[in-house]
Amino acid sequence: MLEIKTRAKGFVAHGVSACAGCGLELAIRVVVDVLGRNTVIVIPPGCAALFSGFGSETALRIPGLQGNLENTAAYAAGIKAGFEMQGRSDINVLGFAGDGATVDIGLQSLSGAFERGDRILYVCYDNEAYMNTGIQGSGSTPHQAWTTTTPAGKTARRKDMLQIVAAHGIPYAATASIGYVEDLRKKVGKAKASGGPAYIHIHSPCPPGWGFEPEKSVEIARAAVRTRSWPLYEIVDRVKGRITVPVGKPQPVAEYLKLQGRFAGITPEELELVQKEVEEEYALLLKRLDSQ
Amino acid sequence: MPRMMLDGNGAASEALRLARVQVISAYPITPQSPIAEQLANYVAEGRLHAKYIRVESEHSALSCAIGAQLTGVRAATATSSVGLALMHEVLGVAAGCRVPIIMPVVNRALVSPWSLWCDHQDSMAERDSGWLQFFAEDAQAVLDLTLAAYRIGEDERVQLPAMICLDGFFLSHRTDAVSVPEESDVDDFLPRYQPHNLVLDPDHPIFINDLTPSSDFMEMRYQQQQAFEAARSVVSEVFEDFGRRFGRSYSAVEAYACEDAEAVLITLGSMSGTAKCAVDELRAKGARVGVLKIISFRPFPAAEIRKCLKKVPRVGVIDRSANLGAETGPVCAEVLAACKESGTTQIHGFVAGLGGRDVPVESIANAFYALLSQEELESGARWLDVRENALFIREVQS
Numbered sequence: 001m002l003e004i005k006t007r008a009k010g011f012v013a014h015g016v017s018a019c020a021g022c023g024l025e026l027a028i029r030v031v032v033d034v035l036g037r038n039t040v041i042v043i044p045p046g047c048a049a050l051f052s053g054f055g056s057e058t059a060l061r062i063p064g065l066q067g068n069l070e071n072t073a074a075y076a077a078g079i080k081a082g083f084e085m086q087g088r089s090d091i092n093v094l095g096f097a098g099d100g101a102t103v104d105i106g107l108q109s110l111s112g113a114f115e116r117g118d119r120i121l122y123v124c125y126d127n128e129a130y131m132n133t134g135i136q137g138s139g140s141t142p143h144q145a146w147t148t149t150t151p152a153g154k155t156a157r158r159k160d161m162l163q164i165v166a167a168h169g170i171p172y173a174a175t176a177s178i179g180y181v182e183d184l185r186k187k188v189g190k191a192k193a194s195g196g197p198a199y200i201h202i203h204s205p206c207p208p209g210w211g212f213e214p215e216k217s218v219e220i221a222r223a224a225v226r227t228r229s230w231p232l233y234e235i236v237d238r239v240k241g242r243i244t245v246p247v248g249k250p251q252p253v254a255e256y257l258k259l260q261g262r263f264a265g266i267t268p269e270e271l272e273l274v275q276k277e278v279e280e281e282y283a284l285l286l287k288r289l290d291s292q
Numbered sequence: 293m294p295r296m297m298l299d300g301n302g303a304a305s306e307a308l309r310l311a312r313v314q315v316i317s318a319y320p321i322t323p324q325s326p327i328a329e330q331l332a333n334y335v336a337e338g339r340l341h342a343k344y345i346r347v348e349s350e351h352s353a354l355s356c357a358i359g360a361q362l363t364g365v366r367a368a369t370a371t372s373s374v375g376l377a378l379m380h381e382v383l384g385v386a387a388g389c390r391v392p393i394i395m396p397v398v399n400r401a402l403v404s405p406w407s408l409w410c411d412h413q414d415s416m417a418e419r420d421s422g423w424l425q426f427f428a429e430d431a432q433a434v435l436d437l438t439l440a441a442y443r444i445g446e447d448e449r450v451q452l453p454a455m456i457c458l459d460g461f462f463l464s465h466r467t468d469a470v471s472v473p474e475e476s477d478v479d480d481f482l483p484r485y486q487p488h489n490l491v492l493d494p495d496h497p498i499f500i501n502d503l504t505p506s507s508d509f510m511e512m513r514y515q516q517q518q519a520f521e522a523a524r525s526v527v528s529e530v531f532e533d534f535g536r537r538f539g540r541s542y543s544a545v546e547a548y549a550c551e552d553a554e555a556v557l558i559t560l561g562s563m564s565g566t567a568k569c570a571v572d573e574l575r576a577k578g579a580r581v582g583v584l585k586i587i588s589f590r591p592f593p594a595a596e597i598r599k600c601l602k603k604v605p606r607v608g609v610i611d612r613s614a615n616l617g618a619e620t621g622p623v624c625a626e627v628l629a630a631c632k633e634s635g636t637t638q639i640h641g642f643v644a645g646l647g648g649r650d651v652p653v654e655s656i657a658n659a660f661y662a663l664l665s666q667e668e669l670e671s672g673a674r675w676l677d678v679r680e681n682a683l684f685i686r687e688v689q690s
Binding site for chain 1: 314315317341342343345346347348349351352355356357358359360361362363364365367381382385492493494496497498499500501502503504505507508
């Protein structure tokens with residue numbers, strides 16, 4: 001048992017065993033801080049389970065349940081329903097899951113909860129691979145990225161999770177980044193105020209998984225946004241879409257990729273292709289947001 | 293007490309309504325679907341004050357129910373066959389987190405080949421999952437055992453979830469006159485749900501179900517095993533109280549004409565009634581036979597079975613599921629283990645009624661004759677009523 005000499009601010013303990021520079025750690029601190037103490041969290045196995053705790057210790061001062069990998073949204077929906085039946089609709093129920101547990105194995109239960117309109121908040125911290133099991137590729141791993149199961153670079157493009165979520169017509173959906181904390185804080189506030197279902201997909205760089213030094217996490221998160229590789233936007237009440245952090249003069253995608261070891265093997269042709277994809281996708285996003 | 297015409301699914305739904313479940317998460321599957329529909333009707337008609345979550349799978353059905361019940365309300369779901377198999381992973385969560393959900397399981401064969409019809413392989417495949425398992429013989433037992441299971445599972449000494457197993461179609465879709473207790477009597481028997489250990493509450497935050505080191509894991513499994521041990525006496529207490537209040541008595545095993553029997557068949561579920569009928573017919577012809585019906589398969593009533601079979605020279609166990617690769621079916625294996633010290637009792641396995649095949653009086657009579665004939669029975673289980681061309685059906689010619 002550790003002796004706690006200074007109490008952590010907020011609801012997440014300090015000295016958590018996340019990797020140095022972990023993007024997810026920043027994400028969970030911000031999200032739980034904005035939601036406040038009247039919150040119950042569901043965390044599946046994965047990197048965030050470091051915050052669930054180990055044995056009789058936990059890193060959280062809000063109640064929580066560690067679920068299974070594929071049913072975060074279902075547990076959250078049940079918990080919300082239980083509180084609603086006891087007149088406690090005021091309690092925020094938060095699903096907090098990684099990209100594997102969200103865009104891959106957890107997609108079905110998430111889709112079910114959003115279709116039904118269950119009033120949960122769901123946050124995906126996206127480190128773009130199965131990091132806790134040792135950097136295996138996921139449906140959110142970007143094109144050309146190295147992982148242990150895409151050793152020659154991923155040949156497929158990533159899923160556009162926000163489009164999938166938006167197709168359910170929920171009150172609030174947004175992308176966010178640990179490089180833009182104020183933007184993230186506002187979005188969590190809006191998600192909470194919407195009552196849910198609400199979804200926030202947070203880009204969360206991972207030093208060991210992406211191959212960069214821990215002090216670069218925020219810089220890399222910002223580079224993703226500045227190169228338009230990770231646009232920050234929101235969709236409110238199904239129709240009101242807008243870019244929340246406009247990037248007037250984007251940097252070349254290479255400025256983002258070159259900072260990371262997972263793109264070290266990329267050829268000039270592949271880089272050109274990725275640049276083209278980023279531009280195309282950004283143009284399509286603007287069209288969608290305009291038409292909404 | 294009013295009597296209503298109810299089938300097994302109707303009796304299960306009525307019991308869940310009487311238990312005042314507050315969150316329902318259900319996914320349809322044949323032959324359970326009428327339960328999912330009836331509960332939705334109760335909520336829509338205002339006869340049950342509950343939130344109905346129309347989930348997208350059985351996996352989510354049980355996950356929702358666990359989440360809901362962890363906030364301190366009774367939560368309900370029901371399933372069958374591959375639906376139960378899909379729940380497999382989460383069954384362990386309900387059991388390990390000691391969430392006493394009471395779940396009707398409408399027994400249906402597992403794939404493959406596809407079958408819509410009754411056998412017990414679905415619940416047998418979950419016999420180690422940490423759930424209490426009670427098997428009903430008729431629709432009345434479905435209602436009664438469900439109500440009793442709430443008291444048993446929620447008891448502070450137990451805190452375990454329970455499956456109420458009812459045979460698909462034979463029970464789920466067969467209508468019977470069922471005595472339905474008054475709501476107020478059920479409320480007295482079954483007070484409001486009181487969680488005893490884990491609960492999600494922002495005023496008293498705890499984190500449930502985190503990673504557990506090997507220094508604690510075995511102890512937590514041991515706690516579950518001890519809960520099953522405690523459940524043995526709680527089952528008797530609750531059945532006794534139920535009998536006093538409602539006039540129908542149950543026990544972990546139920547013996548029928550076993551006192552002087554030379555041969556006894558052990559049964560589960562709806563075939564028990566047929567077996568009793570076979571006993572009456574055979575007894576009329578002078579054969580000394582009896583039936584021992586197991587109601588509580590988990591906890592397994594080994595001591596009661598030993599006691600009942602003490603003076604019985606020949607025992608047969610009819611399994612309604614195959615224990616592929618083992619010598620006998622799962623129930624027979626447990627009976628053999630329970631009676632390993634009683635050298636005078638010979639125990640033989642039978643497998644019958646798979647994939648909806650009826651187990652008629654004649655088949656049960658044949659099993660009795662085999663036991664009584666003193667013939668040397670095969671060491672493995674005898675499969676009843678298997679067609680002679682079994683190895684050639686569906687043979688593909690190359």
